[in-house]
Amino acid sequence: MSEVDAKFQRPIIVVTGATSGVGYGICERLLSQLCSSTPPDINALQLDSTDTRTYTPLHNGLQFPCEALTLVLACIPLSDGEKTKERFLKSLDLRIQKMKRRKDYDGQAERFRENLCIEPIYCNLLDIKSIFRCTALIKQKFRYVSHLVLNAGINAVIGKDMLKFLKDYIQSPISAVTSPKYLIESYGEISPDGLGYVWQLNVFGHFVLYRALSQHMEVAPFPMSQVLWMSSLDAIAKEYDSRDWQLIKTVKPYEASKYEVDLLSATLDRIPRLGDEKQDGGPNLARIRHFTVHPGVVATQIGFRIEKSWIDRLFKLILFYLARYLGSPYHTINPFYAAIVATYLILVLQIILDIVVLRHYLGMEVRSSSAVPNPSPIKYSARKPRIWREHVTPERIDEWDSHEEEGRLLLDRFEGLYDEFHIKEGIFEDK
Numbered sequence: 001m002s003e004v005d006a007k008f009q010r011p012i013i014v015v016t017g018a019t020s021g022v023g024y025g026i027c028e029r030l031l032s033q034l035c036s037s038t039p040p041d042i043n044a045l046q047l048d049s050t051d052t053r054t055y056t057p058l059h060n061g062l063q064f065p066c067e068a069l070t071l072v073l074a075c076i077p078l079s080d081g082e083k084t085k086e087r088f089l090k091s092l093d094l095r096i097q098k099m100k101r102r103k104d105y106d107g108q109a110e111r112f113r114e115n116l117c118i119e120p121i122y123c124n125l126l127d128i129k130s131i132f133r134c135t136a137l138i139k140q141k142f143r144y145v146s147h148l149v150l151n152a153g154i155n156a157v158i159g160k161d162m163l164k165f166l167k168d169y170i171q172s173p174i175s176a177v178t179s180p181k182y183l184i185e186s187y188g189e190i191s192p193d194g195l196g197y198v199w200q201l202n203v204f205g206h207f208v209l210y211r212a213l214s215q216h217m218e219v220a221p222f223p224m225s226q227v228l229w230m231s232s233l234d235a236i237a238k239e240y241d242s243r244d245w246q247l248i249k250t251v252k253p254y255e256a257s258k259y260e261v262d263l264l265s266a267t268l269d270r271i272p273r274l275g276d277e278k279q280d281g282g283p284n285l286a287r288i289r290h291f292t293v294h295p296g297v298v299a300t301q302i303g304f305r306i307e308k309s310w311i312d313r314l315f316k317l318i319l320f321y322l323a324r325y326l327g328s329p330y331h332t333i334n335p336f337y338a339a340i341v342a343t344y345l346i347l348v349l350q351i352i353l354d355i356v357v358l359r360h361y362l363g364m365e366v367r368s369s370s371a372v373p374n375p376s377p378i379k380y381s382a383r384k385p386r387i388w389r390e391h392v393t394p395e396r397i398d399e400w401d402s403h404e405e406e407g408r409l410l411l412d413r414f415e416g417l418y419d420e421f422h423i424k425e426g427i428f429e430d431k
């Protein structure tokens with residue numbers, strides 16, 4: 001343990017897909033937040049569009065001012081990770097220069113920068129062996145992991161159904177640029193590991209990463225460790241069929257994969273409440289909490305797969321801004337705005353958040369965490385309305401009541417497959 005580690009409780013945060021898009025935005029925003037003695041994002045919760053209250057800024061076991069951070073960029077290829085690290089440091093240094101010119105600057109940003117460690121590690125979610133290698137390296141280099149941001153993803157869009165496209169735009173132009181129904185996706189693709197391609201990258205690869213690190217997360221020196229699962233507005237129950245849980249036959253593998261993410265994350269988060277002994281490891285272990293988040297609609301590679309020319313891209317971007325202007329709160333567009341959903345959850349005290357959210361949904365007084373009943377789980381959405389600042393709002397998971405059992409079944413299937421790969425790769429140390 002270094003001197004710095006001994007002095008501070010250093011959050012160690014692993015982010016997948018951090019070299020571009022939303023993942024890049026999350027890391028950049030987190031670094032900018034932790035430069036301040038009191039990160040502004042702890043006030044980012046807005047329960048609905050009329051809500052103007054500020055919620056008490058209580059933190060999540062992290063100490064503020066945060067004096068040290070390790071940020072692990074789990075990425076492909078490693079050279080992109082190295083370049084991204086340099087970009088983060090450069091933009092942080094520029095930010096610090098600006099902050100130093102302010103009269104009220106208190107020196108926090110420089111202290112934080114001094115103890116900041118950014119570490120790229122190779123992790124290909126389409127290669128289970130590489131995920132195990134990545135987790136083995138993380139365990140070797142760091143004593144614990146406090147946060148896991150499971151963000152990387154792909155969609156399988158290959159074209160547009162022009163008839164549906166015209167119908168969508170005529171009937172509801174805003175939903176056509178928010179949750180388009182006219183996109184054609186490729187399906188039936190199998191990964192080199194023999195699993196559903198989109199499913200492995202968006203869901204199972206991340207599950208393996210989490211499972212292989214779970215014991216390392218339990219020893220984090222905080223009351224809880226967090227896993228953030230990146231979902232989408234397109235996580236739709238009707239696209240999911242339990243018989244096709246590796247999403248090979250569905251014509252909408254992206255939507256179905258995001259719905260599985262919702263089910264899995266909510267189910268995993270409920271395990272301690274259901275009394276599962278594997279996770280409820282005793283008073284000295286950090287409790288692992290799972291959160292479902294989504295970034296809204298963002299202008300990144302994933303959303304512009306079929307817009308090859310710059311004119312098509314510009315046109316789509318203009319439509320995004322138009323949608324925001326016409327009232328869509330979901331068009332965060334800029335990854336830095338979209339990132340607020342992750343930075344908020346990393347920074348706030350979760351018990352307080354649970355109670356605030358429960359009061360909102362149930363309209364009831366909840367005085368302590370032990371009084372919390374078992375309501376339908378929620379996911380957190382990033383929003384950026386036309387006038388308001390970007391913020392975070394809780395939403396319900398689609399059709400949870402009729403899919404709660406399915407969540408448990410999925411978890412059993414995932415555990416079984418994880419064990420198979422674990423044995424195949426010859427890794428037994430955390431069994």
Ligand SMILES: NC(=O)c1ccc[n+]([C@@H]2O[C@H](COP(=O)([O-])OP(=O)(O)OC[C@H]3O[C@@H](n4cnc5c(N)ncnc54)[C@H](OP(=O)(O)O)[C@@H]3O)[C@@H](O)[C@H]2O)c1
Pocket residue numbers: 016017018019020021022023074075076077080123124125126151152153154201230231232233294295296297298299300301302303
């Ligand atoms: N953009 C949106 O509007 C939107 C909306 C809802 C949800 N989301 C979700 O947000 C997350 C991030 O997407 P994004 O919008 O930021 O898209 P993006 O810019 O395409 O980012 C995807 C990231 O995943 C990484 N990745 C791809 N294949 C990988 C693999 N085999 N192993 C490891 N990493 C891999 C990519 O790395 P490379 O760059 O090296 O390929 C990239 O960093 C996804 O889960 C997506 O579903 C996005």
